[in-house]
Amino acid sequence: MKKSELIFIPLPETGHLLSTIEFGKRLLDLDRRISMITILSMKLPYAPHADASLASLTASEPGIRLISLPEIQDPPPIKLLDTSSETYIIDFVAKNIPFLRKTIQDLVSSSAQDSNHVAGLILDFFCVDLIDVGREVNLPSYIFMTSNFGFLGFLQYLPERHRLVSSKEFEESSGEEELPIPAFLNRVPAKVLPPGVFDKLSYATLVKIGERLAQAEGILVNSFSEVEPYAVEHFSRGDYPRAYPVGPVLNLTGRTNPGLASAQHGEMMKWLDQQPDSSVLFLCFGSMGVFSAPQIKEIAHALELVGCRFIWAVRTNMEGDGDPHEPLPEGFVERTMGRGIVCSWAPQIDILAHKATGGFVSHCGWNSIQESLWYGVPIATWPMYAEQQLNAFEMVKELGLAVEIRLDYVADGDRVTLEIVSAGEIATAIRSLMDGDNPIRKKVRDIMLAARKAVSNGGYSMVATGDFIKDILGDHV
Numbered sequence: 001m002k003k004s005e006l007i008f009i010p011l012p013e014t015g016h017l018l019s020t021i022e023f024g025k026r027l028l029d030l031d032r033r034i035s036m037i038t039i040l041s042m043k044l045p046y047a048p049h050a051d052a053s054l055a056s057l058t059a060s061e062p063g064i065r066l067i068s069l070p071e072i073q074d075p076p077p078i079k080l081l082d083t084s085s086e087t088y089i090i091d092f093v094a095k096n097i098p099f100l101r102k103t104i105q106d107l108v109s110s111s112a113q114d115s116n117h118v119a120g121l122i123l124d125f126f127c128v129d130l131i132d133v134g135r136e137v138n139l140p141s142y143i144f145m146t147s148n149f150g151f152l153g154f155l156q157y158l159p160e161r162h163r164l165v166s167s168k169e170f171e172e173s174s175g176e177e178e179l180p181i182p183a184f185l186n187r188v189p190a191k192v193l194p195p196g197v198f199d200k201l202s203y204a205t206l207v208k209i210g211e212r213l214a215q216a217e218g219i220l221v222n223s224f225s226e227v228e229p230y231a232v233e234h235f236s237r238g239d240y241p242r243a244y245p246v247g248p249v250l251n252l253t254g255r256t257n258p259g260l261a262s263a264q265h266g267e268m269m270k271w272l273d274q275q276p277d278s279s280v281l282f283l284c285f286g287s288m289g290v291f292s293a294p295q296i297k298e299i300a301h302a303l304e305l306v307g308c309r310f311i312w313a314v315r316t317n318m319e320g321d322g323d324p325h326e327p328l329p330e331g332f333v334e335r336t337m338g339r340g341i342v343c344s345w346a347p348q349i350d351i352l353a354h355k356a357t358g359g360f361v362s363h364c365g366w367n368s369i370q371e372s373l374w375y376g377v378p379i380a381t382w383p384m385y386a387e388q389q390l391n392a393f394e395m396v397k398e399l400g401l402a403v404e405i406r407l408d409y410v411a412d413g414d415r416v417t418l419e420i421v422s423a424g425e426i427a428t429a430i431r432s433l434m435d436g437d438n439p440i441r442k443k444v445r446d447i448m449l450a451a452r453k454a455v456s457n458g459g460y461s462m463v464a465t466g467d468f469i470k471d472i473l474g475d476h477v
């Protein structure tokens with residue numbers, strides 16, 4: 001039996017690494033012909049924990065080899081992150097290409113001498129420019145889409161619209177425009193598109209990513225048919241690179257929790273054990289979601305108005321090393337003592353998995369959404385950055401699977417939402433979310449069962465993963 005190796009190039013950010021590495025592990029488990037996953041690890045200046053996180057995610061996985069690339073000497077200016085994070089990342093990847101090319105060439109030529117055959121590249125969607133490097137060494141490039149089919153549908157649509165309608169970024173005044181994105185059943189308001197479409201640079205970058213995706217050999221999407229039936233069906237029509245629904249791909253064990261002492265973790269779990277079923281509200285806004293101080297006060301006020309039990313991850317900066325208690329209203333911690341816990345980084349998986357957890361106020365990162373669905377915990381949507389507004393729209397309007405707090409809230413870049421969502425409004429949404437009779441609860445439980453079925457033996461996502469393995473290994477077996 002010939003042995004094959006796959007080269008993974010992930011974006012070294014939590015929201016991208018967790019599922020990508022997990023997918024690598026799944027491939028190793030599924031097919032013994034895949035004997036090695038080599039991960040090329042770039043050093044993203046604003047993600048200092050990524051190396052440690054990668055090392056711990058891949059520890060005790062003999063089939064995974066990590067190759068750390070040298071730090072680039074001339075990273076893009078960090079202020080570009082504030083104005084156009086998409087462009088920052090694409091530029092950062094472009095600057096890594098010489099190192100990546102050399103490493104890939106070396107891996108291919110050394111494999112020619114031993115029994116391992118390099119079968120292809122698995123690229124993050126921000127690494128689309130490496131499709132060219134793959135071509136240079138005759139390797140097919142597959143994209144691992146860490147978000148969903150809806151977002152892929154947007155990236156398919158954007159270059160099309162760019163060619164037909166307009167060749168520049170969206171205008172502020174077109175926020176209410178409703179777009180006929182073919183992967184969506186409903187027309188999609190422009191204001192829920194990734195906020196980057198309103199910025200000249202980000203728009204150009206998103207168009208470019210969309211154009212390049214169409215040149216991939218195939219696209220592995222971390223989602224499943226039952227949760228996005230319409231969008232999955234749209235991509236099964238054959239006029240685009242094959243899109244494989246391989247999710248949910250979730251990392252449920254062995255995570256590092258930066259900024260959370262294990263003692264605090266233990267205490268939190270003990271506290272959860274003492275709470276009634278489905279009574280605790282969890283609030284967490286991803287690896288980078290930071291609210292303004294006045295907004296944090298309104299959330300705190302809402303929690304006092306509702307009076308429910310809660311665990312709330314409060315981040316005061318992107319690095320996540322600030323004191324989470326600092327922006328809270330005077331006396332809040334004392335008044336909620338025993339019924340609420342505030343931390344800066346939450347053990348999200350353990351909290352969602354706990355039977356005491358009954359609702360999740362989320363920024364709608366796709367990992368968070370799938371983790372929540374996996375444990376049958378309904379979400380209230382509060383998107384902040386990246387494609388989260390589109391995810392929120394999909395969950396609330398397209399799929400009827402979430403309660404709406406906001407769909408178009410933006411917490412970074414030039415379109416930052418200036419309005420402060422009031423405590424009263426937040427409290428109303430929380431009450432609806434935690435209501436045991438809310439029909440969304442039953443729908444979410446059905447999707448939970450479908451998610452588990454999709455990745456069990458013979459489930460759709462496992463069949464699609466098997467198809468992908470057949471396609472990438474081709475004749476080399």
Ligand SMILES: O=c1ccn([C@@H]2O[C@H](COP(=O)(O)OP(=O)(O)O[C@H]3O[C@H](CO)[C@@H](O)[C@H](O)[C@H]3O)[C@@H](O)[C@H]2O)c(=O)[nH]1
Nearest residue numbers: 015146147286287313345346348365366367368386387388
């Ligand atoms: O206190 C925290 C905060 C986050 N997490 C974990 O970190 C991950 C966060 O991922 P996600 O919910 O997807 O959010 P982001 O980190 O913001 O992810 C980025 O990547 C996702 C996948 O492409 C996109 O959907 C998001 O919009 C983008 O911001 C999840 O697994 C969480 O369980 C914790 O465990 N504790």
